Amino acid sequence: MSTLAVALTGNPNTGKSTIFNELTGARQKIGNWPGVTVDKKVGYTRYKNRAISIVDLPGTYSINARSPEEKIVIDYLTNNKLDLVVDVVDSSNIERNLFLTIQLLEKGIPVLVDLNMKDEAKRRGIKIDVRKLEDALGMPVVETVGRDHKSTEKLLSVFTETVMNRYNVSEQVQAHIEKVQAIEQSPDLTESQKLEQTIEARYDIIDKIMAQAVSLNQASTSTSEKIDKYLANGVLALPIFLVILYAVFQITFTWIGQPIADVLDELINEDFLDWSKDAMAAAGVADWMQSLVADGIIAGVGAVLTFVPLIFVLFFCLSFLDGTGYMARIAFIMDPIMRRCGLTGKGIMPLMMGFGCGVPAIMGARALDSEKDRMVSILITPFLTCGAKLPIMALFAAMFFPDNAANVVFAMYIIGIVMAIVVAKGLGATIFKQEGSTFLLELPPYRIPDMKTVLLETWDKGKGYLVKAGTIIFAASVLIWVLTNYNFDGPTEEMSESFMATLGSWMSNLFVFHGFASWQAGSAVITGILAKEAVVSTIGILYNAPDISTEAEDAAETAQTLLGTDMSTAFTTMSAIAFMVFTQLYTPCVTALGTIKKEAGGWKWMSFSAAYMFVIAWLVSLLVYQIGTALGF
Numbered sequence: 329m330s331t332l333a334v335a336l337t338g339n340p341n342t343g344k345s346t347i348f349n350e351l352t353g354a355r356q357k358i359g360n361w362p363g364v365t366v367d368k369k370v371g372y373t374r375y376k377n378r379a380i381s382i383v384d385l386p387g388t389y390s391i392n393a394r395s396p397e398e399k400i401v402i403d404y405l406t407n408n409k410l411d412l413v414v415d416v417v418d419s420s421n422i423e424r425n426l427f428l429t430i431q432l433l434e435k436g437i438p439v440l441v442d443l444n445m446k447d448e449a450k451r452r453g454i455k456i457d458v459r460k461l462e463d464a465l466g467m468p469v470v471e472t473v474g475r476d477h478k479s480t481e482k483l484l485s486v487f488t489e490t491v492m493n494r495y496n497v498s499e500q501v502q503a504h505i506e507k508v509q510a511i512e513q514s515p516d517l518t519e520s521q522k523l524e525q526t527i528e529a530r531y532d533i534i535d536k537i538m539a540q541a542v543s544l545n546q547a548s549t550s551t552s553e554k555i556d557k558y559l560a561n562g563v564l565a566l567p568i569f570l571v572i573l574y575a576v577f578q579i580t581f582t583w584i585g586q587p588i589a590d591v592l593d594e595l596i597n598e599d600f601l602d603w604s605k606d607a608m609a610a611a612g613v614a615d616w617m618q619s620l621v622a623d624g625i626i627a628g629v630g631a632v633l634t635f636v637p638l639i640f641v642l643f644f645c646l647s648f649l650d651g652t653g654y655m656a657r658i659a660f661i662m663d664p665i666m667r668r669c670g671l672t673g674k675g676i677m678p679l680m681m682g683f684g685c686g687v688p689a690i691m692g693a694r695a696l697d698s699e700k701d702r703m704v705s706i707l708i709t710p711f712l713t714c715g716a717k718l719p720i721m722a723l724f725a726a727m728f729f730p731d732n733a734a735n736v737v738f739a740m741y742i743i744g745i746v747m748a749i750v751v752a753k754g755l756g757a758t759i760f761k762q763e764g765s766t767f768l769l770e771l772p773p774y775r776i777p778d779m780k781t782v783l784l785e786t787w788d789k790g791k792g793y794l795v796k797a798g799t800i801i802f803a804a805s806v807l808i809w810v811l812t813n814y815n816f817d818g819p820t821e822e823m824s825e826s827f828m829a830t831l832g833s834w835m836s837n838l839f840v841f842h843g844f845a846s847w848q849a850g851s852a853v854i855t856g857i858l859a860k861e862a863v864v865s866t867i868g869i870l871y872n873a874p875d876i877s878t879e880a881e882d883a884a885e886t887a888q889t890l891l892g893t894d895m896s897t898a899f900t901t902m903s904a905i906a907f908m909v910f911t912q913l914y915t916p917c918v919t920a921l922g923t924i925k926k927e928a929g930g931w932k933w934m935s936f937s938a939a940y941m942f943v944i945a946w947l948v949s950l951l952v953y954q955i956g957t958a959l960g961f
Contacts, residue, residue, distance in 0.1 A: 331379040333409065334487060337401055338416035339425050340387035341653070341772035343444045346414060346474035346781045348384040351484070379546075386531050389424075390433050407436055412490055414483075414764050415439045419449035419456060419471070420773065422542060426534045433465070433497055434505050441469045442483060448773060453545030461541035464607050466498035499925035504533040552653070552773040559654065560771070564660045573655070573680060576645045585641035589634050596630040616819065624809030629802050630721070638715075639688055640790040642681065642852050646692075647785040651777025656770065668750050670756035671701050678750070682712035686920040689714075690927055691789065700760040704752050707937055710916035711748040713741045713812055720911050723864055729902040736905075740912050747913055747944070778835040825871065828854070832870075839948065842910070843903025843953045853914070857938075860917050902961050906953035914945035 338344045352371025385404060386397035405413060415432060417425040422443070422915055432439050443449075443456060462469045470486045472479040497505070511517065511525045526889040579585065601622060608618045649655050655677065663673030674696050682689035686709055693705040713721065721740045725733040811828040813819060820826055824847075832851030839845045848870035855862035899907065915938045916924070925934035 331381050332379050332411050332487065333335065333383075334412045334414060335383045335385055335405065335408075335410050336414050336416060336441075336858060337385045337405070337428070338387060339389055339418065339770070341656070341770060342387070342416045342418040343474040344387060344416040345384065345785075347442070347444065347472065347480060347483070347776050348382060349778075349781050349784050350474060350477065350480045352382055370380050373484070375488065376843050378488060380484070380487065388428070388823065391427060391435070397739055399596050402435070405432070406435065412487060413437055413439045414442050414487075416442045417446050419443045419446045420452050420454060422449070422454065422456065423534060424770075426537060427530055429465070430501075430504070430530050430533060433467070433501055434508055438495055439467055440486060441465065441467055443469060443471045444474055447473050448775070452550060453544045455545070457541045457543075461537070464498060464500070464537045465538045466501055467495055468493075474781075500536060501533065504529060515947060550773065552771075554610045555774055556657070556771070560657050560660060565657070569658055569661055572649075576642070576649075579645055580642045582640055585638040588637035588641075590721040592635040593630075596633055597627065601626050601630070616813075619813065620806065622803045625802065627805065629805060636790070636794060639685065639794075640786060642685075642688065643789045644782065644786045646677070646681070647782045647789075648777050650785075651775070651782050653774045656772060670752045671704060672696070672698075675701055675705050679712065682709040682714060685716070686712070686714050687917055688789070690920060690923045690934060694927065700756070703928060703933070704760060706924055707755060707933070708748040710920055710937070710941060711744045711751065711913060713744050713912065714860070716917065717912060719861065719864050719910055720856075723867075723903050724899075728899065728901055735906075736956045740908055743909060743948075744912055746750050747948070751944070804922055808855060808862070839910075841954065842906050842946075842949055843900060843957075844898070844907045846898055849897065849907065853910070856911060856917070857915050858918050860911070863911060902953050902956040905956065906949040909952050910945045912945075912950035913941060913948060915939075915942045 336344050336348055348369065348371060351373050353373075371382045371384070373380050373382065383404070385401050388397045388401050391398055391402040391405075413432065415429050417429065429439065429441060441461070442460070443461075446456075449456065458469050458471060468486065468490050470483055472483055474480070496502075507529055507568050508526050511522055511529065514522070517525070559568055594607045605618065605622050606624060609622065613621075646655070649658075658676060659673035661673070662676040664674050666675050669675075675693075677698070678689045678692035680689075681692050689709045689712075690706050693702045693709070695704060696702045717740075718737075721737045722733070726738040731737045808828075811831065812823055812826050815826050815830070823829060827882075828851050829847055831854055832847035832849075835850030836847050836855055837850075839849065848867065851870060852863045852866040855866045915921070921938055924937050926929060928934065928937075
């Protein structure tokens, strides 16, 4: 017996993902649709010995093929042989959801209508007569509550029954389809007139269906409306958002994520590293192999693995907020501000994530509605001060500006934000000038998140970071080890004679007019492309300083250590500022570049991002140094 091919479609926030997760559990594969970065979810289940393959299509309000999600949905439904298409409808907002249902029927796609969230509809005083709705549409209808296992079992039973029967649309729907076809084929109407009349015709048939099958009781103000009086209030909304955002970052970087990361760091970079060294020495492994494994692979990959708890905790918090319905309110609150930057309200979340780590922030851009917003967000996010850049800023600020360290670090944050805004405006006015930004926003009702869905989404996103970052850093770690331990004559114990020193000397020629034209600074710039965390450790090693902590809170102590080294004379006040500005703005690390390649769709945008950010950083830091020097600083 062949596998039953099923596709789930529906509006955003209808509980479609919850149903998909409930049906398939952990039997899922996550990827991207060919040519785009929108998530492709495929899951599998069995019912009465019948294998069922389920594709979770992106949520969309229509299939007009304007946004990437709409194009994916209509292309998949029309170009793939499916046994069944399940249209998941939010019962509490049935009138708006039926717009997509009618469009699917217009395309000749037979559907099973799944009235989800029937409990929410009941609370809002909405009563739907399932049999009358079936008669009005001519298609089968089933009621579900996504988190109720019995509900989804019932849905599975209807799958097989629906496939075995052939359904035809009702007479009134057929008449509507013929009316729409006549409008679209009319030679006397302009395209805008056709669009206007087809939309009007759809709402006419929806009104008829609603009158036949749906009754509305006058309900009191809903809980969501009461909450929104505060959370979406014009005065209180922004301060409350900032408090919630602060709490998310505290949970991630102070209360939960960082303590776990510290434990993992000790296990990997101390316990496991020491054990591996002892094990290799006892096994008689060659010294060069011991160095490669311990100092290269374990140290490099271990640095990435210690970030994993932060990433998972951050994704969990954001998925939890999304499940409550609050994420839509954040986009609503920030839309007026973000539009001044050339983006829409949804663009705020990827950018805010960029203060933690650029990789999940770049990945988060896939949630934006338009290709323009996605690309602009991807290309400007690396300007922000991520957690890996903070130690660099804290170190230089504590060393050269001990009385104003906090202000200097804050200034670097502002420089990154300002540059992101300026570049966003520039990209929107040049490269992406012809591409419009759409912002269709629905405020879903507040609800308690389904923890199974939250955990699965957290795992999906976190696993993607782990795989992408781990593979890239593994290669980068091996490369750094080779560069710092070899030259053209073979192994070398003098780092000043290594390939890294040669490359650093070449790189330093670019900074003759910036005040930091030493091979050590040039080497730090190179290693910073491999991993921003490597800048501080590289400087410490190359300037003959003792072991340096990369923790921001240890920067003052580290600075005092460095004051007794060659570094105190290698940089002046202005060259230190110029170096800070350059490292704040220049080419993202290889992990971020690899993510840009994946999310933006190829080497072109990755190379563009690497090049244009380097040029901007070079120019801005040059101006900072030259103007500051001219003014006598």
